[in-house]
Amino acid sequence: MKNLKYIIYFFSLALIFSCGEDDVDSITNPGTFTDSNQVNIGFTDSNDGMLLLEDGGTVTYTVTLSEALAADATVSFAMSSSDGSAEASFSSVVISAGSTSADVTVTFTDDGQNDSAGEVNTFTIANVEYPSSPTLYLTYDGSSRTSNVFDTLPLIVDTIAGDVAIRLDWAGSEDLDLYLRDEPGFAGGNPNIDFSWFGQPETMTMPGALGDGEYYIGVDNFNVTPPYSVACTLVVTFPDGQSELLLSELTDFIWIKVTKETTATGVRYLINI
Numbered sequence: 001m002k003n004l005k006y007i008i009y010f011f012s013l014a015l016i017f018s019c020g021e022d023d024v025d026s027i028t029n030p031g032t033f034t035d036s037n038q039v040n041i042g043f044t045d046s047n048d049g050m051l052l053l054e055d056g057g058t059v060t061y062t063v064t065l066s067e068a069l070a071a072d073a074t075v076s077f078a079m080s081s082s083d084g085s086a087e088a089s090f091s092s093v094v095i096s097a098g099s100t101s102a103d104v105t106v107t108f109t110d111d112g113q114n115d116s117a118g119e120v121n122t123f124t125i126a127n128v129e130y131p132s133s134p135t136l137y138l139t140y141d142g143s144s145r146t147s148n149v150f151d152t153l154p155l156i157v158d159t160i161a162g163d164v165a166i167r168l169d170w171a172g173s174e175d176l177d178l179y180l181r182d183e184p185g186f187a188g189g190n191p192n193i194d195f196s197w198f199g200q201p202e203t204m205t206m207p208g209a210l211g212d213g214e215y216y217i218g219v220d221n222f223n224v225t226p227p228y229s230v231a232c233t234l235v236v237t238f239p240d241g242q243s244e245l246l247l248s249e250l251t252d253f254i255w256i257k258v259t260k261e262t263t264a265t266g267v268r269y270l271i272n273i
Contacts, residue, residue: 047059051154053108056109061123069136074095074129077104081119086121087108088107090123106123128140161239166206166217167235169233172231175223176232179217193206193215194207208239212260217258234246246271
């Protein structure tokens with residue numbers, strides 16, 4: 001007889017948790033369990049993939065058991081980051097005896113890195129403590145929760161499929177230029193998707209046929225060294241008629257990132273101004 005910990009299988013990784021008496025020989029021989037003592041645990045909320053402000057943004061996740069337990073279960077968590085510098089505060093939670101779920105709130109703090117493009121954080125269950133018998137076979141379903149945190153939240157536009165019209169207008173005699181590219185600059189040597197150099201206003205189109213991905217709107221005061229100040233309006237109009245003002249003053253050559261995502265109901269644009 002050994003006093004062992006519960007075995008929770010997370011894909012091929014075995015995590016060991018405290019439990020009551022069992023007659024297994026080792027952690028590699030967990031014995032035979034029946035459906036009557038198997039309980040699943042995982043996330044059941046709908047907050048996966050949230051877009052959040054890095055400095056002070058919060059999100060709440062729900063962790064759920066497939067059935068209530070006879071004693072309290074303490075669940076702890078872990079977080080990883082796409083840039084290796086996840087900065088967030090959260091605590092373990094207790095799923096009380098007789099209950100099946102508990103909420104955990106994550107609060108983000110600024111990690112000091114440039115996250116204008118969005119930092120992806122992944123939140124997982126790290127451990128469960130259940131100091132009681134009889135033995136349970138507690139299985140982690142492998143679910144996780146991700147969040148995208150930004151220094152400044154992007155503008156989010158949900159629309160329908162189709163072309164996006166882009167218009168740059170100004171009142172002065174300056175020579176402003178407009179570009180649409182798949183990179184923020186010209187170092188890659190790729191051709192412009194569209195451009196407008198000789199008009200006033202300048203107009204161009206982001207074709208609806210473009211695939212999902214990252215694109216960049218460039219605005220430049222041709223042959224003028226910054227700093228400068230040009231009052232202008234950069235407006236994008238979406239296929240369903242929505243319009244957004246992206247710029248009201250130009251002080252330098254800028255690139256505005258536009259991320260296109262096809263959704264179940266249409267198209268979503270994330271615009272980092």
